[in-house]
Amino acid sequence: MLRLDNVTKRFGKNTAVQKASFVVDKPMMIGIIGRSGAGKSTLLRMLNRLTDASAGEITFEGLNVTSLRGAAKRNWQSQCAMIFQQFNLVSRMDVVSNVLHGTLNRRSTFSTMFNLYPDEDIRRAIDILARLGIAEHAPKRAEALSGGQQQRVAIARALMQDPKIILADEPIASLDPMNAQVVMDTLRRIQDEDGRLIIANLHTLDTARRYCDRVIGMRDGRIVFDGSPQQLTTGVARDIYGAGAEFSEAATSTSIETLETSREELLHEAEAAV
Amino acid sequence: MTQTPAISIHEDYLALVRRRRLYGGILLVVFVALMASGFNLADARNAGSFRNGFTQIFDFPADVIGEASGKLNQLPAHFLRFFPALVETINIAAVSTLIGASGAVVMSLFATRGLALWPRAIPLFRRVMDFTRAMPEIVVALVLIYVLGGGPVPAMIAIAFHTIGALGKLFSEVNENASLKPVEGVRSVGASWVQTMWLGILPQVLPNFLSYTLLRFEINIRASAILGFVGAGGIGYELKNAISWGQGKYDEAAAIFILLFLAIVFFDQMSSVLRNRLTQGGRS
Numbered sequence: 001m002l003r004l005d006n007v008t009k010r011f012g013k014n015t016a017v018q019k020a021s022f023v024v025d026k027p028m029m030i031g032i033i034g035r036s037g038a039g040k041s042t043l044l045r046m047l048n049r050l051t052d053a054s055a056g057e058i059t060f061e062g063l064n065v066t067s068l069r070g071a072a073k074r075n076w077q078s079q080c081a082m083i084f085q086q087f088n089l090v091s092r093m094d095v096v097s098n099v100l101h102g103t104l105n106r107r108s109t110f111s112t113m114f115n116l117y118p119d120e121d122i123r124r125a126i127d128i129l130a131r132l133g134i135a136e137h138a139p140k141r142a143e144a145l146s147g148g149q150q151q152r153v154a155i156a157r158a159l160m161q162d163p164k165i166i167l168a169d170e171p172i173a174s175l176d177p178m179n180a181q182v183v184m185d186t187l188r189r190i191q192d193e194d195g196r197l198i199i200a201n202l203h204t205l206d207t208a209r210r211y212c213d214r215v216i217g218m219r220d221g222r223i224v225f226d227g228s229p230q231q232l233t234t235g236v237a238r239d240i241y242g243a244g245a246e247f248s249e250a251a252t253s254t255s256i257e258t259l260e261t262s263r264e265e266l267l268h269e270a271e272a273a274v
Numbered sequence: 275m276t277q278t279p280a281i282s283i284h285e286d287y288l289a290l291v292r293r294r295r296l297y298g299g300i301l302l303v304v305f306v307a308l309m310a311s312g313f314n315l316a317d318a319r320n321a322g323s324f325r326n327g328f329t330q331i332f333d334f335p336a337d338v339i340g341e342a343s344g345k346l347n348q349l350p351a352h353f354l355r356f357f358p359a360l361v362e363t364i365n366i367a368a369v370s371t372l373i374g375a376s377g378a379v380v381m382s383l384f385a386t387r388g389l390a391l392w393p394r395a396i397p398l399f400r401r402v403m404d405f406t407r408a409m410p411e412i413v414v415a416l417v418l419i420y421v422l423g424g425g426p427v428p429a430m431i432a433i434a435f436h437t438i439g440a441l442g443k444l445f446s447e448v449n450e451n452a453s454l455k456p457v458e459g460v461r462s463v464g465a466s467w468v469q470t471m472w473l474g475i476l477p478q479v480l481p482n483f484l485s486y487t488l489l490r491f492e493i494n495i496r497a498s499a500i501l502g503f504v505g506a507g508g509i510g511y512e513l514k515n516a517i518s519w520g521q522g523k524y525d526e527a528a529a530i531f532i533l534l535f536l537a538i539v540f541f542d543q544m545s546s547v548l549r550n551r552l553t554q555g556g557r558s
Contacts, residue, residue: 096287114298119288126284135283139290 374437
């Protein structure tokens, strides 16, 4: 159903993603792992068309996603929901309004400006919140919620889109372990119950092993591993993270990250300059 | 986490939404009614009628463009002739911005909570700034022209007067957001109030001050052009002479408009480049 052909993204002199190709033929949960700056976020952003690919082609059920423009592109984005590391909610608006933003592609600008959503959409939004266990926070402002709750609001917004794909860009990287587990359980449950394709960028190996049906490893913009979680041995992980023999499973994601922040900053600067 | 409480949540939230829509609708109706009645009142007090006059709104610009395009070959000569007047206008703006901004820095420090030398006098300085902001430049200029005679000096004083109030308010808001840690550090070694402000506050806020000042400079160029109409010299005076009805000088008016436009574009571009360099240069 989803096919990537030599998808490449360059920011000036830097190449963020280099000829990424893979095929997905049925809905499942896919984890993309790799250290910061490996191009995971850029890959997801190209899938959603938040970022344009420099070269290559993405096709979904016969539709050439990379060539879409204007309304067709926005229609694709409405079917391809995105969840972000920092939740990216409108923090001054209430929770239900944030969830209703999932329907923006179907709403006119006029009704959006006056916050006129149909009653059945409002009911559905609260149903989704109830399914994620946060319905009692419905009238609160998004900023009043904890990080884990905000991320579940973001997931509810994604579900409100009734998407074919859910992309999750480091969905648990800013959450504590308890909330991280709740969010990952939720994503897993959505895949099991709704049968949607979920692609998540993950920081930690154990999360990918525990929740995903398939794992893709990226290093320096290239896909260096593509296989089942069982095939993801410590040796393979060392290759993906570019670590030496001292690398152990116990190494936390943050310790790897601190080594790599400078590279990522360079990439962000290049991104801002383009 | 069960489904049962969700039912009342539905109804509660829908009631909330309906209430918000009702309030929003009432506000909208009041707003539209006020706008409509206000328009009718304004139209009734007009000498002519808006509906009849509206169609003729482009007659005057069409006259100007028509006459100017007939004498296109004279435009370069006009540019040369009016350029000194433009320089005078810009000079008035530059001097008044400089004086006004310097005054605004002092006023803003006296009017900021937590920094002021005499905290009790903060309301006094605020009211002084309100007053200078409230006085239209043109009124100050007219009074000064009456006292001092025509020329650039009254215009300069008038614009500087207004600039003190306008920039002082913006500066004092910047000051409020400044960190007090360097202030405490400098104060702890026994520095005087002026030393504390000079070393503890100004280095933090100067980039913002400069960016606001450059914006004000652009505004002051326009203000100084307008003051020319009341006899303060500069390009506004020339424009007033050229644009008066039925003198056949619309080509000159067009040349002045183009000069003014180019000057504003030039300073807008220059100040945005400068502002970018300031804010980004400050970080790296």
